[in-house]
Amino acid sequence: xxxxxxxxxxxxxxGCVSPLGGDVAxxxxxxxxxxxxxxxxxxxxxEGCRVTQGAEAALPxxxxxxxxxxxxxSRASRLALPAAQEALRDAGLCDVHGRSxxxxxxxxxxxxxxxxxxxxxxxxxxxxxxxxxxxxxxxRYPSQQQVADLQQHLGFSGPSMIVSNACASGANALxxxxxxxxxxxxxxxxAGGFExxxxxxxxxxxxxQALAPEECKPFDIGRRGLMLGEGAGFxxxxxxxxxxxxxxxxxxRLVGYGHTTDTHHITQPEPGGVPLEGAIRQALARxxxxxxxxxxxxxxxxxxxxxxxxxxxxxxxxxxxxEIRISSTKAAIxxxxxxxxxxxxxxxxxxxxxxxxxxxxxxxxxLEGMEGRLARPGDLLKKPAVLSVNLGFxxxxxxxxxxxx
Amino acid sequence: MKTPVSILSMGVSSPxxxxxxxxxxxxxxxxxxVAEVTTAGAAHRVARIDLGAGPFNRWRMRPRLRRASPLxxxxxxxxxxxxxxxxxxxxxxxxxxxxxxxxxxxxxxxFYKGLTSEGRRFASPVxxxxxVVNTPLSHxxxxxxxxxxxxxxxxxxxxxxxxxxxxxxxxxxxxxxxxIVVSGEEFDPxxxxxxxAARWFGRLPETGIAEGAGALLLGQDAVGAIARITRIAxxxxxxxxxxxxxxxxxxxxxxxxxxxxxxxxxxxMRNISLTVLAGRTVPPKPAEPDFDGLGVxxxxxTIRAVxxxxxxxxxxxxxxxxxxxxxxxxxxxxx
Numbered sequence: 001x002x003x004x005x006x007x008x009x010x011x012x013x014x015g016c017v018s019p020l021g022g023d024v025a026x027x028x029x030x031x032x033x034x035x036x037x038x039x040x041x042x043x044x045x046x047e048g049c050r051v052t053q054g055a056e057a058a059l060p061x062x063x064x065x066x067x068x069x070x071x072x073x074s075r076a077s078r079l080a081l082p083a084a085q086e087a088l089r090d091a092g093l094c095d096v097h098g099r100s101x102x103x104x105x106x107x108x109x110x111x112x113x114x115x116x117x118x119x120x121x122x123x124x125x126x127x128x129x130x131x132x133x134x135x136x137x138x139x140r141y142p143s144q145q146q147v148a149d150l151q152q153h154l155g156f157s158g159p160s161m162i163v164s165n166a167c168a169s170g171a172n173a174l175x176x177x178x179x180x181x182x183x184x185x186x187x188x189x190x191a192g193g194f195e196x197x198x199x200x201x202x203x204x205x206x207x208x209q210a211l212a213p214e215e216c217k218p219f220d221i222g223r224r225g226l227m228l229g230e231g232a233g234f235x236x237x238x239x240x241x242x243x244x245x246x247x248x249x250x251x252x253r254l255v256g257y258g259h260t261t262d263t264h265h266i267t268q269p270e271p272g273g274v275p276l277e278g279a280i281r282q283a284l285a286r287x288x289x290x291x292x293x294x295x296x297x298x299x300x301x302x303x304x305x306x307x308x309x310x311x312x313x314x315x316x317x318x319x320x321x322x323e324i325r326i327s328s329t330k331a332a333i334x335x336x337x338x339x340x341x342x343x344x345x346x347x348x349x350x351x352x353x354x355x356x357x358x359x360x361x362x363x364x365x366x367l368e369g370m371e372g373r374l375a376r377p378g379d380l381l382k383k384p385a386v387l388s389v390n391l392g393f394x395x396x397x398x399x400x401x402x403x404x405x
Numbered sequence: 406m407k408t409p410v411s412i413l414s415m416g417v418s419s420p421x422x423x424x425x426x427x428x429x430x431x432x433x434x435x436x437x438x439v440a441e442v443t444t445a446g447a448a449h450r451v452a453r454i455d456l457g458a459g460p461f462n463r464w465r466m467r468p469r470l471r472r473a474s475p476l477x478x479x480x481x482x483x484x485x486x487x488x489x490x491x492x493x494x495x496x497x498x499x500x501x502x503x504x505x506x507x508x509x510x511x512x513x514x515x516f517y518k519g520l521t522s523e524g525r526r527f528a529s530p531v532x533x534x535x536x537v538v539n540t541p542l543s544h545x546x547x548x549x550x551x552x553x554x555x556x557x558x559x560x561x562x563x564x565x566x567x568x569x570x571x572x573x574x575x576x577x578x579x580x581x582x583x584x585i586v587v588s589g590e591e592f593d594p595x596x597x598x599x600x601x602a603a604r605w606f607g608r609l610p611e612t613g614i615a616e617g618a619g620a621l622l623l624g625q626d627a628v629g630a631i632a633r634i635t636r637i638a639x640x641x642x643x644x645x646x647x648x649x650x651x652x653x654x655x656x657x658x659x660x661x662x663x664x665x666x667x668x669x670x671x672x673x674m675r676n677i678s679l680t681v682l683a684g685r686t687v688p689p690k691p692a693e694p695d696f697d698g699l700g701v702x703x704x705x706x707t708i709r710a711v712x713x714x715x716x717x718x719x720x721x722x723x724x725x726x727x728x729x730x731x732x733x734x735x736x737x738x739x740x
Contacts, residue, residue, distance in 0.1 A: 045525075046525070047525070048524050048525035048526045049525045049526065050526065106640070111559075112537070112538065114559075120517065122598075122599075122602070123514065123517055123518075123595065124521070125443075126442050126443045126595060126598045127442070127518070127521075129443055129444065130443070131443055131444075131601075131602070134443070134598065134601075134602035135602045135603065135604070137602075138599050138602045138603055139603065139730075142506075142559075142561070142730065143559045143560065144559075144560050144561045144728075144730060144731035144732070145730075145731070147560075147642070147731060148642065148644055148731050151642055152644060157640070157641075157642050158640050158642075159567065159570070159639045159640025160560070160567070160640060160642070160732070161558060161560075161567050161570075161571060162558060162559045162560055163556050163557065163558055163559075164505075164538035164539060164557050164558070164559045165539045165555070165556060165557055166537055166538070166539050172556065176556075176571070179574055179575070179578055179580070180574060182578060183574050183577045183578045184577075185570075185574055185577075199520075199525075200513070200516070200517050200520075200536075203520045203525045203528040203533075204516070204528065204533035204536065205533075206525065206528065207520075207526075207527075207528035207529065207530045207533060208530045208533060208534075209530075259554050259555075260554075261543065261546050261551075261554075261555045263543070263546060263547035266534045266535075266537075266540055266543060267534050392539070393534060393537045393539070393540065393543075394537060394539040394540050394542070394543035394557075395543050395546075395547075396539060396543075396555070
């Protein structure tokens with residue numbers, strides 16, 4: 001095995017909030033049990049939509065904040081804050097008050113809809129001709145507000161980068177953090193993604209008829225669409241030297257990152273998955289690994305006809321080993337858009353740490369080439385590396401590869 | 406930022422025209438009074454781009470761009486100019502970083518208005534994809550054959566500085582030979598309501614609102630460079646006016662104290678900048694902008710600074726970006 005160019009980028013903490021749980025342990029346990037968070041949505045209005053179900057997260061208590069402070073937060077911040085704090089705590093970087101021990105901490109973040117519920121309410125007030133409440137609402141809408149919330153309530157400052165490459169954003173945020181460390185621009189980065197369900201985006205996918213009217217079935221011949229979800233995933237990434245200096249426990253490594261742009265269509269990938277293949281091969285080349293080193297792929301697997309077909313085609317060309325296992329965790333937690341790549345990175349790291357692979361739920365008739373490769377309950381990881389891939393509107397493709405410490 | 410980055414070419418789309426020189430004559434830009442949506446009485450000076458007029462109309466006939474947002478057209482114009490100025494640079498080996506504050510506001514508002522007034526079942530599948538933040542850059546990549554990595558970054562009006570840092574990272578890591586950094590904004594009347602609600606109009610002399618785009622082609626090769634970026638200071642965040650003053654001072658402390666600092670602040674940040682810049686040299690040229698391009702303003706200011714250092718060999722100029730809602734950054738431009 002060759003040595004890759006990202007060998008010094010390590011992960012020392014991880015955290016998440018998902019529709020399956022408010023932290024890493026509960027989410028992972030239910031994911032391995034094959035549970036599914038699909039249900040009626042109470043947090044956004046969906047009456048009149050073709051599909052009215054999705055995967056809604058229970059908002060965790062933010063016990064270190066006052067009720068007044070919590071009332072000011074967007075739903076996106078209420079998902080991001082506990083996930084980011086869990087990652088910092090896991091990395092040994094939280095003090096007894098739940099605030100960061102690192103005063104200047106770089107952020108590499110992803111989202112697609114920011115605090116959209118405040119933007120929606122602002123517009124309704126504008127159209128109603130009332131100024132009352134507009135100021136508070138517009139202040140909480142933009143993405144930099146979630147940055148400000150993280151910095152204020154977790155007690156740090158520093159540069160921030162928010163990438164919004166649609167559904168590939170989460171993987172981009174982690175890849176960018178690795179690039180910052182590799183380039184010597186930062187020694188430690190809090191990287192992650194967050195996304196809250198909102199009316200505008202839900203209706204957008206509904207009008208495209210991209211939402212599944214029944215269970216989401218990734219890579220199934222009878223797949224009928226995706227299930228929208230929400231959540232947040234965060235990791236603490238450091239240079240190996242920085243982690244060693246502070247005696248941090250290394251949870252894994254990000255060893256490869258690739259990203260490409262597919263110009264086939266704004267909302268549909270190139271059917272053969274060629275641009276995605278390019279991103280995966282870039283990540284493999286940077287990691288110094290070969291396809292046979294990958295034991296598990298956390299696929300994008302939205303459950304839409306176009307996405308899954310392109311993805312399966314790309315996988316078939318690159319990965320020839322029959323023992324590789326593939327699953328899309330979106331069937332369980334939904335498609336969390338800007339958070340997807342970050343959440344799925346956490347699941348990929350957990351697969352490496354525990355040796356367990358999340359099973360592919362709901363799929364009964366696999367696409368050609370995927371038979372025998374979709375993960376089943378109890379499947380164990382048998383190779384040293386895990387790949388996570390994401391595709392997004394606008395043709396954004398990203399692939400990240402993780403290994404154990 | 407570890408090593409200087411060369412600025413190889415530039416591109417501009419503005420209400421004053423599609424040239425860098427247009428940024429020197431903002432006072433001459435055609436403008437109109439546009440009313441806020443909430444109360445039709447309050448009107449503001451706005452400069453818009455006529456997409457039906459040349460040279461901007463050259464993108465309208467491209468099939469992929471027929472329904473694209475105005476923002477996509479602004480970006481197309483600026484990026485294509487930057488590429489056209491350096492035909493020796495292969496677009497397939499160029500990365501692209503976009504910096505956005507407002508993003509696709511016109512189509513987002515239309516889409517949401519449609520679903521709230523007509524019913525959710527009648528939301529427009531044509532409009533929705535054009536509301537996605539990275540769609541405009543996707544159009545640019547497709548139409549101009551750009552083949553490198555692409556990021557759409559969002560943030561406050563200082564997001565441009567963060568995007569420049571991303572570009573310098575890609576160049577330092579040798580992930581790509583050249584990177585275009587572009588910022589753009591499209592105007593929609595609802596943004597006047599945003600500015601009103603955020604109290605960004607203030608009591609100061611009126612600065613107009615403008616739309617458009619600005620782009621820089623960056624590389625590490627010094628041959629053919631028109632200027633250099635020699636330092637980037639990013640990530641000085643604030644939540645209050647007191648913190649904003651401290652953030653401004655901390656940011657500018659990253660630069661040699663003897664360097665002149667360009668006057669770029671708008672809205673409520675003007676007073677903050679006056680406090681921070683006390684004792685610093687603020688050159689008379691380029692003058693304070695007559696129009697605030699919000700997210701694109703930082704790009705335009707950087708392009709104006711390049712024009713100044715080109716005229717004065719040896720000059721180093723600090724160009725701050727006084728983000729209106731979260732952070733302050735700055736870049737040092739050297740001839």
